[in-house]
Structure formats: C-alpha cells, structure tokens
Amino acid sequence: MKNKIQKIVLDAVQKGFEDGLLPSDHVPEMEIEEPRNSSHGDFSTNFAMVSAAIQKMPPGKIAQSLVSSIKTLGEATGEEANLIEKIEIAGPGFINFFLSKKAWHPVVDRILDQDKQYGASDIGKNEKVQIEFVSANPTGPLHVGHGRGAAVGDAIGNILCFAGFNVQKEYYINDSGRQIRTLGKSVWLKLLEETGKEIEFPDDCYQGDYIKDLACEILEKEGSKFIQGDEKETIAACAKFAAKKILKGIREDLSSFGITFDNWFSEQSLYDSGRVQKIIDEFTSKELIYKKDGALWFRTQDFGDEKNRVVVKNNGQTTYFASDIAYHMEKYERGFDRVIDVWGADHHGYIKRIEASVVASGRKSKQFEVILVQLVNLLRGGKPFQMSKRAGDFVTLKDIIDEVGKDAARFMFLSRSYDSGLDFDLELAKQKNSDNPVYYVQYVHARIAGIFLKAKQENIIQDIDFDKGENLHLLIAVEEINLIKILDTFKENVEKSAQALHPHVIFTYLMTLAAAFHGYYNRHKVITEDRELTLARLSLVLGVKKVIRNGLVLLGVNAPERM
RNA sequence: GCCCCCGUAGCUCAGUGGAUAGAGCAUAGGAUUCCUAAUCCUUGAGCGCAGGUUCGAUUCCUGCCGGGGGCACCA
Structure with a gap:
C-alpha cells in the first residue's frame, strides 16, 4: 500500500514538472510514513518539506502544487479516486492521505x-549469507545464555531467508585445543576419584555433575583397568569420549529447542586438512604474521585492533585465534558474501581481531558482522541467581525448556532487543498463565x-x-x-x-x-x-x-x- | 585507563530526524444468556545531564553522569 502512495507522489511530481507547477522534477530522499495519529491520515509524506531547497518554493506551496497534480492525474485515470478519500495539507507542509475503506480490502x-x-x-536478492551461532564448546551442556544466542541466531536466519536471502545456519565445534584437553583431564580425575583415590581438583577443571556422570559411564563401559593405562592416552580417550557425548547432548537440546543447523563444522578438521598451517604460512609470507619472543604474532594492530595477537605460542601450540582465522577464510571461500557471527557480549573484545584478519585477507569489513547478544540475567523469584560453570552450579537450557516449554522460552528470549541485557526470571517464566x-x-x-x-x-x-x-x-x-x-x-x-x-x-x-x-x-x-x-x-x-x-x-x- | 551495550511511565521494555512518545506488569474500577475470560474496556505518570548538527533532536554527533560486560602467549 505504501508503494502505491509513493508511486502516486512520484507520478504527481513528474506531472507537476511537466505542467510547469514545479520548477524541478528531482525527488530527494523522502518518507512515506504512517502517522502515529490517525487524524493525520493513513499515510503522510514530508516531500514538500524536504524539497523546499530544491524547488526554491515554500513547503506549503509545493504541497498545494503536488496535491493539484495528484487530483488531475486521479481524474484522468479514475484509479486514485477509488483509493484515496481525501488529501490534506497540514502542519509545516505534510501531505496527508486518507484512504477509502475499500482500498484496504x-x-x-x-x-x-x-x-x-x-x-x-x-530484498535479499538471493545473496549468500552464513549465520553461525551457539557454537558452544563441547565441554558442558548448554546454559541459558546459549539459549538466547540460539533463539536469536535461528530467528535471524529464518527472517533473512524469508526476506529473500540464501541462508546457511552453521555450528562451529571447538573440538580441539586446551579446553578439550581440560575436559579430558577433568573426567579422568573424576574417574580416579570414583575408584577411591583422594583427588584435589585444579582450579581450571570442570566439576559439574555431568563430569561425574561421564566418568561413571566410562567406568561402566571400560571397567576400572581402563585408568591403569598410559596417563596421556587415557586422558585423550576420556576427552574424546566426553566431547562426543556432550556434543550429542547439545544436539538433542537444540533439537528440542526447535533448532537444526544446515552444517556442523569441526575445528579439528581445519588442523587435519592442514588449513591452519596453510593460512599461517600465507600470512607469514605477506608479512602479516611475524615472530617475536618465540611466538608468532598477527599484525591486527595495523587493522584497528589495540594490540597484535598471538597465533602460535612459544611452546608451539596454536591459539584459538589461529584456527578462527582459518575458519573465517574458509567461510568466504565457500562462497558466502556475508558472514554473520552471533556471540555473547563477553566476547566483544574478539571482534576487532577477527575483523582485522578478514580485512587483511582483502575482504571488506562489512562482509563480517557480529551480533553481540547481551547477557541473560538469571533470576529466581526476583532475586539474582548466580551461576558458576566451574562449580557445575548452573541452569541448563534443558532445565529451562523442561520448566517453561520451548515456545515460552524462545518467545521470551526474542521479546527484547539483544542489545539489552535480559532478565529471565525462572519463577515468572514457569507460570503457564497470562x-x-x-x-x-x-x-x-x-x-x-x-x-x-x-x-x-x-x-x-x-x-x-x-x-x-x-x-x-x-x-x-x-x-x-x-x-x-x-x-x-x-x-x-x-x-x-x-x-x-x-x-x-x-x-x-x-x-x-x-x-x-x-x-x-x-x-x-x-x-x-x-x-x-x-x-x-x-x-x-x-x-x-x-x-x-x-x-x-x-x-x-x-x-x-x-x- | 581503554573498548562494547544500555539509560524512555512505579517496574520490565518497545519506538521515531517531524505534527498529541507506546505496550505489558503493578494500582483502581468494570465487562461473559454469545465463536476459548489464557480475553476485553476505563484510569495516572516519562525520553539521565550539557553542548553541537538541523527548518525541526527523545532519535544523529561530542562530553559528562549512572548501570552491565570485556580488556592474558584464555576462549
């Protein structure tokens, strides 16, 4: 309907120019808007006001000329007469259109x-867009924060698709690196504890109930002699088993949250295929990566980051940043013009360095967008409900779905702009009422x-x-x-x-x-x-x-x- | 100190470069012989502060104040 009004205005400007009522046929950027107040009509345009300088006429006069041209045209075609009941000029030069009832039918x-x-x-013109979201490390079950990211990412994907974009939804699995090793160690220590040993857990180990469950499951399957093998190998085996199991749980949680991904992308695969090394070599030869203090650094500072960042530590281990660079390069090579990452607000410091790597590779910065989802503030009966992953004391997404249902949870997560923190009260959300x-x-x-x-x-x-x-x-x-x-x-x-x-x-x-x-x-x-x-x-x-x-x-x- | 997000009604939040800034909850009162009362109707109050850009700023820009988050060879 708005388009119809716009066409009427444009035609009238042309007509007015031809008839000598308007000195120019130039149409500046103008608005066709629905006024808040219905006494200002169904639609309103500020054409006369924004054209004052161009037409060198006062807005009121421009508006009059335009309205007269609209009427002339309307009488010629008979079409507008059906659509428009009346036109008014009001305020500083608004032209207000009142539509007839039958125009709406x-x-x-x-x-x-x-x-x-x-x-x-x-409007998407079938542009290829990739949206990556959740991408939680498979070191523990999804919690409330992930739920918000999941709901936001999935909805944006759906909306973009409906708006004519060619969308792929992807989950990036951090199945490599230190956190996975820590997971393996945590399970292994728990295993030892289960078999009666006194264990002191280091601070960086995960200690939720799920770790205990995993340990018990391994014990049941493999028996206690499992832990008598080579420590390193055993830990690696624990890590592999645990990550696989946890990832399966994540998939199930997401599935019951109504979310399916088009693609699950493994970080480890970037190492297995040699992609990470290849990217490091490539950037080194372009002198974007240099060596200092035994580590390899990326010149992110040249691209707006506050300092340069390490890609390979002096102990030879690659950082997550290294594989993240390779991963994002891979996305563009797969043919996506536009890449959207949905992250928690606590990752915001990471934006600049990924953006730097994208720009360093010759892409435009606007081809990489990050949606920063502000944190969920969990409450129970109006009181803050702290969660600590280390102590294993956190409310999982599954808990939420079980308590309030998928629909209520998703609607709640999407009820506010993700630019604002969200209070999620468990007691309130649990109420299945009005x-x-x-x-x-x-x-x-x-x-x-x-x-x-x-x-x-x-x-x-x-x-x-x-x-x-x-x-x-x-x-x-x-x-x-x-x-x-x-x-x-x-x-x-x-x-x-x-x-x-x-x-x-x-x-x-x-x-x-x-x-x-x-x-x-x-x-x-x-x-x-x-x-x-x-x-x-x-x-x-x-x-x-x-x-x-x-x-x-x-x-x-x-x-x-x-x- | 630097970076990101936020500051709108008692509370939780929408919204807009324009003409009278909205909704839910809470408060008070009312509506069902009738398609689901998980609904509807009526009732008060508000753009953090100061500059700037503009014909016009709650909206854009800058500074300040207040709240949340982040600033590792962690992710």
Whole structure:
C-alpha cells in the first residue's frame, strides 16, 4: 500500500514538472510514513518539506502544487479516486492521505492467496549469507545464555531467508585445543576419584555433575583397568569420549529447542586438512604474521585492533585465534558474501581481531558482522541467581525448556532487543498463565481455529476453501479496517527486521496484531445471523490467523490450533 | 585507563530526524444468556545531564553522569 502512495507522489511530481507547477522534477530522499495519529491520515509524506531547497518554493506551496497534480492525474485515470478519500495539507507542509475503506480490502485477498508466502520479500536478492551461532564448546551442556544466542541466531536466519536471502545456519565445534584437553583431564580425575583415590581438583577443571556422570559411564563401559593405562592416552580417550557425548547432548537440546543447523563444522578438521598451517604460512609470507619472543604474532594492530595477537605460542601450540582465522577464510571461500557471527557480549573484545584478519585477507569489513547478544540475567523469584560453570552450579537450557516449554522460552528470549541485557526470571517464566506473552499471541491463533471449528459445525463454510476473501466490501467497522492495516504492514516489518538483524521487530509486530485482534473479537461477533457478513469476517480472521502463524514460524514458535 | 551495550511511565521494555512518545506488569474500577475470560474496556505518570548538527533532536554527533560486560602467549 505504501508503494502505491509513493508511486502516486512520484507520478504527481513528474506531472507537476511537466505542467510547469514545479520548477524541478528531482525527488530527494523522502518518507512515506504512517502517522502515529490517525487524524493525520493513513499515510503522510514530508516531500514538500524536504524539497523546499530544491524547488526554491515554500513547503506549503509545493504541497498545494503536488496535491493539484495528484487530483488531475486521479481524474484522468479514475484509479486514485477509488483509493484515496481525501488529501490534506497540514502542519509545516505534510501531505496527508486518507484512504477509502475499500482500498484496504484487497489485502485480505492477497494474504489468503499467498498463504505461507505472505510477507516474504525479495530484498535479499538471493545473496549468500552464513549465520553461525551457539557454537558452544563441547565441554558442558548448554546454559541459558546459549539459549538466547540460539533463539536469536535461528530467528535471524529464518527472517533473512524469508526476506529473500540464501541462508546457511552453521555450528562451529571447538573440538580441539586446551579446553578439550581440560575436559579430558577433568573426567579422568573424576574417574580416579570414583575408584577411591583422594583427588584435589585444579582450579581450571570442570566439576559439574555431568563430569561425574561421564566418568561413571566410562567406568561402566571400560571397567576400572581402563585408568591403569598410559596417563596421556587415557586422558585423550576420556576427552574424546566426553566431547562426543556432550556434543550429542547439545544436539538433542537444540533439537528440542526447535533448532537444526544446515552444517556442523569441526575445528579439528581445519588442523587435519592442514588449513591452519596453510593460512599461517600465507600470512607469514605477506608479512602479516611475524615472530617475536618465540611466538608468532598477527599484525591486527595495523587493522584497528589495540594490540597484535598471538597465533602460535612459544611452546608451539596454536591459539584459538589461529584456527578462527582459518575458519573465517574458509567461510568466504565457500562462497558466502556475508558472514554473520552471533556471540555473547563477553566476547566483544574478539571482534576487532577477527575483523582485522578478514580485512587483511582483502575482504571488506562489512562482509563480517557480529551480533553481540547481551547477557541473560538469571533470576529466581526476583532475586539474582548466580551461576558458576566451574562449580557445575548452573541452569541448563534443558532445565529451562523442561520448566517453561520451548515456545515460552524462545518467545521470551526474542521479546527484547539483544542489545539489552535480559532478565529471565525462572519463577515468572514457569507460570503457564497470562503473564507470559507467548500465550497472548498463540491464543489468537487458537481462538480463530475455534471460530472455524464452530463455523464448520454450523455448516457455514463446508464448501468454501477461502483461497480469496468473500464479501470483503462488508468489512467496514473501524476495528476491521484497522486490523487490515496492521496485516498490510507485515512485509514491511519482515524487511525491517531483516535489514536491522533484529528479530524482536517481529515480536513487537505480533503483539500489536494480537492486541488488535483480541479487541476486535471482544467487540464483534464473527459468526452472526448474517451469512454474507459472517463469510466476510471469516475471511478477515483467517487472514489474521495466517499472518500470526507466519510470524511465529519466523521466531520458531508453534501456532497451536487449540490451547 | 581503554573498548562494547544500555539509560524512555512505579517496574520490565518497545519506538521515531517531524505534527498529541507506546505496550505489558503493578494500582483502581468494570465487562461473559454469545465463536476459548489464557480475553476485553476505563484510569495516572516519562525520553539521565550539557553542548553541537538541523527548518525541526527523545532519535544523529561530542562530553559528562549512572548501570552491565570485556580488556592474558584464555576462549
């Protein structure tokens, strides 16, 4: 609808120029916006104000010329007369458009016709985008923070896809390096303890219950003689077993959170294939990597980082940074023009150095984007609930899903911008009642399903499949037109959400639509004595149902037929 | 000290270079012979402070103040 208005304005500018009403046909950057206040019309443009300098005329005068051209054109084609009820010039030079009610009715047809594709956009132009998220080390189960990253990453992937991007979702498995060795050692020490030895655990070891479970499982499978073998080999075996097992758990947790990845990428594979070494050699030959104090350093400082960073330590071990460089190079070589990483806010110091390596390799800095998800502040009954990974005292994502359910958890994680810290109160989220916004939106879907159930029982709709609206001209109530207006903006919201990489835009939209529907529902009966009107209203609410579903799908939340 | 995020209603948060800044919760009152009351209707109060850019700033820029997070040959 907004596009139609824009076209009318552009045509009128051209016409005005041809007729000598306007000195220039240049159109500066202007806005077609929906005014907050409905007394300012359905749409409003600031064209006259932003054109004052170009046209060398006062805004009021420009507006008058434009309106007169619109009217001339409208009379010629007869089209605008149908669409626009009146045009007003107001304030410092706003041109306000008031649309006729029937201008809105085709929106319902479009929704019913496009169905699951309604709201889809092609702004992505099929550009290849990779989004990598979660990527938690397989050294322990996923916790709440990972849950937020998972919900955000998955939703952004869905939204980008719906907006016409060619999206791949990937999980990077840190299955190499020190943390995995530490995991092996932790399990091994726990094994020794289980067999009766006095063990003092070093500070850097993991000590959650899951470590004990893993140790017991190994003991059960391998027997106690397992630990009498070579210490190094045994630890390595423990590490391998534990990482594999933990990763399996991570996959299961994500799966029950409704998340699947297109690709799982192993860090170890970068070493196995010699890629890491190759990248180090390559950058060394370009003198981007140099040797100092027995270590190899990357000149990240030349690219805006505050200091240079080590890629190979003086003991010969590579750092995570080394494999991360190789990994990101690999992404671009796979053909992604745009690479998005979703990280926890505590990793923000890492952005500059990865960006430096990307730029050093000749890519543009904007081809690498990081979404920093601010931390989740876990509360229980309004009081801070500290978690410490080392002590093993933390709330896992699985706990959350078990307590509040997948839908409520995902909706909660996406309810706010990830730029802000999120309070997640376990007691509050546990309540399966109206305090939880997810029910508010899902209820719309279920309510409408209920209406259709009744309509079928009463034999109103047995023969109608609603691939387009019925009797839409009967939809004239304020609440009905208002609902259609909101439905009409779904696509804009998808595009806005995709461009900003902000999934909560969809959340806010759904809450707005849900509120409008509940208000309508309480004021008007859909199923009435008047069969024709009933069909019109059924068409409308079916449109609402489809849009709610399309929105919820993007966020990874179910749209239930019944609650 | 440096870097990132935030500062909007009593609380938790949306939002916008424009004309009267929104929602939920909380508070107070009301609505169901009727498609799910997991709903709706009514009720008060707010853009941290100071400059700058602009015809116009809550929005953009700078500084300050306040809160959170990060600054290892850790990840």
